[in-house]
Amino acid sequence: MRYLPLTDDDRRGMLAAIGVPSVDALYSDVPRKVLLDGPVDLPGFKSELEVERHIGALAAKNLGAASCPSFLGAGAYRHHIPAAVDHLIQRGEFLTSYTPYQPEVTQGTLQYLFEFQTQVALLTGMDVANASMYDGATATAEAVMMANRVTRRRRAVLSGGLHPHYRETIETHGRFTGFEVTSAPADANGAEDLAKQIDGNTSCVVVQNPSFFGHVHDLSTLAKACHDAGALLVVAVTEIVSLGLVTPPGEMGADIVTAEGQSLGVPLSFGGPYVGLFATRDKFIRQMPGRLTGQTVDVEGKRGWVLTLSTREQHIRREKATSNICTNSGLCALAFNIHLTLLGETGLTKLAEINHATASRLADRLGAIPGVTLLNETLFNEFTLALPKPAAEVVEALAKRRVLGGVPVSRLYPDDPSLANLLLVAATETVSDEDIAAYEAALKEVLK
Amino acid sequence: MSTPTQFQAAPMQGERRVRTISGNKGLQIEEPLIFEQGMKGRSGVDLPAVPQHKDRLGALKRKGEIGLPGLSEPQVVRHYTKLSQKNYAIDMGVYPLGSCTMKHNPRLNEKMARLPGIGDLHPMQPISTVQGALELIDQLAHWLKTLTNMPAVAMSPAAGAHGELCGIMTIRAALLARGDARKRILVPESAHGTNPATAAACGYEVDPVPADDRGRVDLAAFKAKLGPDVAGTMITNPNTCGLFENDIIDIADAIHGVGGYFYCDGANFNAIVGRVRPGDLGIDAMHINLHKTFSTPHGGGGPGSGPVVLSAALAPYAPVPYVVHGPNGFALVERGEQAFGRLKGFHGQMGMFVRALAYMMSHGSDGLRQASGDAVLNANYILAGLKDEMTPAFPGTCMHEALFNDEFLEGTDVTTLDFAKAMIDEGYHPMTMYFPLVVHGALLMEPTETESRDGLDRYVEVVKGLAKRAKAGDAAYFKGAPYHTPRRRLDETLAARQPVLRWKPEAPKKAAE
Amino acid sequence: MSEVRYSQEHEWVKLEGDTATIGITHYAQEQLGDVVFVDLPEVGKKVEKGKELATVESVKAASEVYAPLSGEVVEVNSTLSETPATVNEDALGAGWFAKLKVSDKSQFGSLMDEAAYKKYVEGLH
Structure with a gap:
C-alpha cells in the first residue's frame, strides 16, 4: 500500500519492542464479539491509475x-480563477498544515488570515471580520444568533429576497435553539417593505443584496428603521464580486455583513467547500462567532500574529461558547485572499x-x-x-x-x-x- | 482552568546573536503585509475592456475607493511563497497533534477533485447533467455505511462540529416526533469542547459525566445520571485519552433503556476503521471527519467535511438534501417529509467527498484495515519508547494516540507548554497540550499510520532528550524556546487586551513598548 | 468602619453601610493569569447571592464572578474595560468590579473573614 511506510519486518520489530504478540492484542479493550476478523465487504486496494479511471468515468457523466x-x-x-491561485494554495505548507494554534510555526497562515480579515472588512465597509465560516448560509445563521445575543431578543425577520437555502438554514437553527423566524414571501419583483415587520421583539432583519432575484437595493432607510427599533440589520451578499461596483452594506448602515466568498478563488465544485465571510462593527467583536487572528509582538518585539479572543470559542467556553464552530474554511479563505490580491x-x-x-x-x-x-x-x-x-x-x-x-x-x-x-x-x-x-x-x- | 502562558524572554544559550541588516535570517525572509506593498493602478490580472451596456445600477454604485492594494503576479507569487515558508506542515515531518489526525494527504486526491466535470459543476444544474456527481456521493455513502454498519448517512455537514449539530438535531427531531424533546445530554468531562457547545446550541442542558481512574467514562456515575429527561449522550470512542471505551455496549444499552439516543463523536474513528463497526456497538449517530480519518487536507484550519451515519430509528429525520435512486437514475431530495431541516447552502462538501473516495478506493477494505492497525501500532511504539522517560497518563497500551501527564516535569519548573515549544526548535510540531482536560498538563501524541519506523525512532530520541534536559534542570532554556522560528513566543495577552484584527491605513497602534 | 469578607468562589466584599464593593481576590487573579477582559453588569441590575455578576477573562480561560450577596448594582468600575490589567495589579483595591446596594445584610456574616479565607486557600493545595 503506497501510503503506508511500515513493512512487515518493521511491524514485527515494533510489536516486539512494545511487548505484545500481534496488532490484535492492541485492540484487547474492544469487546471480542464486535472485533472483526477480516476486511469488510468492500473492494480491495487500487493503483493510482485505476482510481483515476474510476473517478474520471464518473466525472465524464456530468456536463461541466x-x-x-x-x-x-x-x-x-x-x-x-487565475492560475497562480490554485498553484499557491497547493503548496504543502498551506495545504497540509493545521489550524494555527502554535503561532511560532504558523505565521504564514496567521498572516494571510489577518490579510483576509482586512480584505473582508474593506469590501463590506465594516470594522472587523473573522477568519471565515463554512459558507454564506451558515455565516448568516450565525449572524442571526449573534444578533439575538446582542439585543437579547429572539425574533428574526427574513427578507423574501434572501436565498431560500439561507432562510432554511436560519429556520432550522431557530427551531432547535428556540428563536422565532418571520420569513417574508418570495420577493421576485424587489418591492417588499420590511420596515413594518419590525417590532420591539425583533433582534434583526436579514436582507440579501443583490437579492436572490437579482435586485440591488439602497438599504439605508431599512437600516434606520432597524436601529430606531433597537434591532440590527444583517446584510447577506451571495455574489461578493458585486462589492467591486455596488455600495457596500457597511456604508448603508448594516450591523453585520455575511457573504459567500466562493466567487473569488474557489471553484464551483458542485456546491462546496465554499467560504463564509462574516464582518461586523468593533463594538460587537466579543459577540462574534468563529476564529479571529490578531496582531501582536513576540519576545523580541517583532510584529507577529496569533489567534485571539479565544475565550468566545468552544474549546474554552464549552457549553457557553458563542458558537460550536471549530474547523472553518481556511484554505478557501486563502484562495479568496490570493485572488483578491491579484485583482x-x-x-x-x-x-x-x-x-x-x-x-x-x-x-x-x-x-x-x-x-x-x-x-x-x-x-x-x-x-x-x-x-x-x-x-x-x-x-x-x-x-x-x-x-x-x-x-x-x-x-x-x-x-x-x-x-x-x-x-x-x-x-x-x-x-x-x-x-x-x-x-x-x-x-x-x-x-x- | 488551563495554565497561563509564562511570558519571558530568555537569552540564546552559548550563542552570539548576529543581527542582519535586512532582519532576514537566510531562508527566513521577513514579509510585509500586502497592504504595505501595494501600488495604486497595479494589478496581477489583465482584463478586457468593459463592453458597451445599459447601466442598471445608477445611484447604487460605490462612490469611494475600497482600499485594496495593487500587486503584480510576480509580487503575489513571492508573497505567498514566503508566507508558506513560515508554516510547519505534514509535508515536512511528524505532526503529532493528538485528536487532530495529521496524516499524509495523497496528491492523487487533489487531482481528482479538480477534474473537469467535478471542479466546474454548478450545484444548481439540472439533475440530468450531474448524474456522475450524485453517483459519486452515493458510492462514498456506501463506503461510509459499510465501514460503520449503519443504514443511512447525512452527507451535508461541513465539519466535525457541524456533524455534531446534525446528529443532535436529528436526535431532537426524533424525540419531538414522539412528543418528548427531553432536557439533558450527558457529556463526559474528557469530551472535546464542541460536544457541550453543540448540545447547548440545540437547546439541551449539558450534564457532565466524570471519568474513572482508567480514563474511561465512569459507568456507575453515568447510570446514576440517567432518567426520563435524558435525551441522549455524546461520547467519543476511542475516547480523547486515546482509549477504547470498553463499557461502550453497556453504555448504549443503558441510554436506550431510558429511551435516549447514543451520539458518538467519531473524531477518532481512524483507530478502528475496518476493525470495529460503530453500528455493532449500539450507536445511533456518529459524525466522520473526512479531514481526519479519510485524509482530506486540513488546509490551515479547513475546509472539513463531517457526514453523519445514522441508525434506522434516526434516518427518517436526516436533513436535506440527500441522494436517492430514482426511476431516471439518481435524484436529489431537497425537501423531505420528516427531515429536520437544512444545515447549509447546497449539497455538502463535494470537493472533500471526491478526495475521501479516492483515498478509500486507493486503500481498499484491506488497506483501510491495515492503516488503522498501523496507526495504533505507531502510537504504541511511541508510548513504549517514551514511557520510561515520561509519565503515561494511564497504564497499558493505547489506541491511535499516546497520552502523557506532566508528572515527569514535576520540580523542573518546565511546563507542558515550555516542553512543546522546545519541540518546535527540534523541527517537530508539538503534540496536543492541556487536552483532554481530565489529565494534568496533558501531552497527547498521535503519529498516524503514515510515519515510518525510523522516523518515529528519531522522534522518540528527540523527545526523550528533551525530557532528560528538563530533568537536568535547564528550565531557562525551555522558558525561552523556541529560538529558531520566524517568530519567537508571541504576546497573547497584548493581542487580547488591545485587539488589532485588521490592518488600517494609518499606522497601526504601537502596541507593546 | 468597613470590613472585608471572602466567598468560597474567591470574591471579596467590603461592606460600608448598605453598599458592598465586590472584586476578585489576589489568589483568584493569580490563578487566572493576565486578565484581558472584564464583562461588567449594567447599573440597576438586580442580582441574587450565588448568581452570575460578571465575567472575567484571561487569554485561555473565562470565569464567572458570582454575587456573594444579593442586591442591586449601583456602580461598576468601568475603567476595567480600558485597563483590565488593574485586576492583576490591584485586585483588592483599584481592581474592584461593582458596587451593590445590599438587600440582606445578614448574608455578609456568613462569608469568611480574612483568616478563614487564608486557611481555605491553603487547603486547596
Whole structure:
C-alpha cells in the first residue's frame, strides 16, 4: 500500500519492542464479539491509475459548467480563477498544515488570515471580520444568533429576497435553539417593505443584496428603521464580486455583513467547500462567532500574529461558547485572499464592471424575446425572467442543447406555483458574445 | 482552568546573536503585509475592456475607493511563497497533534477533485447533467455505511462540529416526533469542547459525566445520571485519552433503556476503521471527519467535511438534501417529509467527498484495515519508547494516540507548554497540550499510520532528550524556546487586551513598548 | 468602619453601610493569569447571592464572578474595560468590579473573614 511506510519486518520489530504478540492484542479493550476478523465487504486496494479511471468515468457523466455556455448563479458563480491561485494554495505548507494554534510555526497562515480579515472588512465597509465560516448560509445563521445575543431578543425577520437555502438554514437553527423566524414571501419583483415587520421583539432583519432575484437595493432607510427599533440589520451578499461596483452594506448602515466568498478563488465544485465571510462593527467583536487572528509582538518585539479572543470559542467556553464552530474554511479563505490580491482595487472594480455589463447585455437580448419579461429594474450580474412556460422544463430543454440556461426558481420554491415560470439567469466575465448568441438562439427555439 | 502562558524572554544559550541588516535570517525572509506593498493602478490580472451596456445600477454604485492594494503576479507569487515558508506542515515531518489526525494527504486526491466535470459543476444544474456527481456521493455513502454498519448517512455537514449539530438535531427531531424533546445530554468531562457547545446550541442542558481512574467514562456515575429527561449522550470512542471505551455496549444499552439516543463523536474513528463497526456497538449517530480519518487536507484550519451515519430509528429525520435512486437514475431530495431541516447552502462538501473516495478506493477494505492497525501500532511504539522517560497518563497500551501527564516535569519548573515549544526548535510540531482536560498538563501524541519506523525512532530520541534536559534542570532554556522560528513566543495577552484584527491605513497602534 | 469578607468562589466584599464593593481576590487573579477582559453588569441590575455578576477573562480561560450577596448594582468600575490589567495589579483595591446596594445584610456574616479565607486557600493545595 503506497501510503503506508511500515513493512512487515518493521511491524514485527515494533510489536516486539512494545511487548505484545500481534496488532490484535492492541485492540484487547474492544469487546471480542464486535472485533472483526477480516476486511469488510468492500473492494480491495487500487493503483493510482485505476482510481483515476474510476473517478474520471464518473466525472465524464456530468456536463461541466466550463464545457458549455453557462448562466447559473443563485448563490454560486462561475468565475475565472487565475492560475497562480490554485498553484499557491497547493503548496504543502498551506495545504497540509493545521489550524494555527502554535503561532511560532504558523505565521504564514496567521498572516494571510489577518490579510483576509482586512480584505473582508474593506469590501463590506465594516470594522472587523473573522477568519471565515463554512459558507454564506451558515455565516448568516450565525449572524442571526449573534444578533439575538446582542439585543437579547429572539425574533428574526427574513427578507423574501434572501436565498431560500439561507432562510432554511436560519429556520432550522431557530427551531432547535428556540428563536422565532418571520420569513417574508418570495420577493421576485424587489418591492417588499420590511420596515413594518419590525417590532420591539425583533433582534434583526436579514436582507440579501443583490437579492436572490437579482435586485440591488439602497438599504439605508431599512437600516434606520432597524436601529430606531433597537434591532440590527444583517446584510447577506451571495455574489461578493458585486462589492467591486455596488455600495457596500457597511456604508448603508448594516450591523453585520455575511457573504459567500466562493466567487473569488474557489471553484464551483458542485456546491462546496465554499467560504463564509462574516464582518461586523468593533463594538460587537466579543459577540462574534468563529476564529479571529490578531496582531501582536513576540519576545523580541517583532510584529507577529496569533489567534485571539479565544475565550468566545468552544474549546474554552464549552457549553457557553458563542458558537460550536471549530474547523472553518481556511484554505478557501486563502484562495479568496490570493485572488483578491491579484485583482487589487483596479482589477476588482473592472471585473465587477465587466460582470455588470455582460449581464446587462444579456438581459437586453433575452428580455426582447417574445413572451419573455425581465423583472429587474436594477441588477448586478444576475436577473429574473418570467417565461411563458415552466422554467424547469425550459432549463431541461436548454441542457439538451448544451446550454446551462439558469436556475428555475421552482427548484428552490417547489411549493409556490406562482413562481413556476421564473428563471434566474447570471452572467459573469466567463460569458462570451458567442455564449450570449448561443443562449438567445437556443431559448428562442425552446420557447417556439 | 488551563495554565497561563509564562511570558519571558530568555537569552540564546552559548550563542552570539548576529543581527542582519535586512532582519532576514537566510531562508527566513521577513514579509510585509500586502497592504504595505501595494501600488495604486497595479494589478496581477489583465482584463478586457468593459463592453458597451445599459447601466442598471445608477445611484447604487460605490462612490469611494475600497482600499485594496495593487500587486503584480510576480509580487503575489513571492508573497505567498514566503508566507508558506513560515508554516510547519505534514509535508515536512511528524505532526503529532493528538485528536487532530495529521496524516499524509495523497496528491492523487487533489487531482481528482479538480477534474473537469467535478471542479466546474454548478450545484444548481439540472439533475440530468450531474448524474456522475450524485453517483459519486452515493458510492462514498456506501463506503461510509459499510465501514460503520449503519443504514443511512447525512452527507451535508461541513465539519466535525457541524456533524455534531446534525446528529443532535436529528436526535431532537426524533424525540419531538414522539412528543418528548427531553432536557439533558450527558457529556463526559474528557469530551472535546464542541460536544457541550453543540448540545447547548440545540437547546439541551449539558450534564457532565466524570471519568474513572482508567480514563474511561465512569459507568456507575453515568447510570446514576440517567432518567426520563435524558435525551441522549455524546461520547467519543476511542475516547480523547486515546482509549477504547470498553463499557461502550453497556453504555448504549443503558441510554436506550431510558429511551435516549447514543451520539458518538467519531473524531477518532481512524483507530478502528475496518476493525470495529460503530453500528455493532449500539450507536445511533456518529459524525466522520473526512479531514481526519479519510485524509482530506486540513488546509490551515479547513475546509472539513463531517457526514453523519445514522441508525434506522434516526434516518427518517436526516436533513436535506440527500441522494436517492430514482426511476431516471439518481435524484436529489431537497425537501423531505420528516427531515429536520437544512444545515447549509447546497449539497455538502463535494470537493472533500471526491478526495475521501479516492483515498478509500486507493486503500481498499484491506488497506483501510491495515492503516488503522498501523496507526495504533505507531502510537504504541511511541508510548513504549517514551514511557520510561515520561509519565503515561494511564497504564497499558493505547489506541491511535499516546497520552502523557506532566508528572515527569514535576520540580523542573518546565511546563507542558515550555516542553512543546522546545519541540518546535527540534523541527517537530508539538503534540496536543492541556487536552483532554481530565489529565494534568496533558501531552497527547498521535503519529498516524503514515510515519515510518525510523522516523518515529528519531522522534522518540528527540523527545526523550528533551525530557532528560528538563530533568537536568535547564528550565531557562525551555522558558525561552523556541529560538529558531520566524517568530519567537508571541504576546497573547497584548493581542487580547488591545485587539488589532485588521490592518488600517494609518499606522497601526504601537502596541507593546 | 468597613470590613472585608471572602466567598468560597474567591470574591471579596467590603461592606460600608448598605453598599458592598465586590472584586476578585489576589489568589483568584493569580490563578487566572493576565486578565484581558472584564464583562461588567449594567447599573440597576438586580442580582441574587450565588448568581452570575460578571465575567472575567484571561487569554485561555473565562470565569464567572458570582454575587456573594444579593442586591442591586449601583456602580461598576468601568475603567476595567480600558485597563483590565488593574485586576492583576490591584485586585483588592483599584481592581474592584461593582458596587451593590445590599438587600440582606445578614448574608455578609456568613462569608469568611480574612483568616478563614487564608486557611481555605491553603487547603486547596
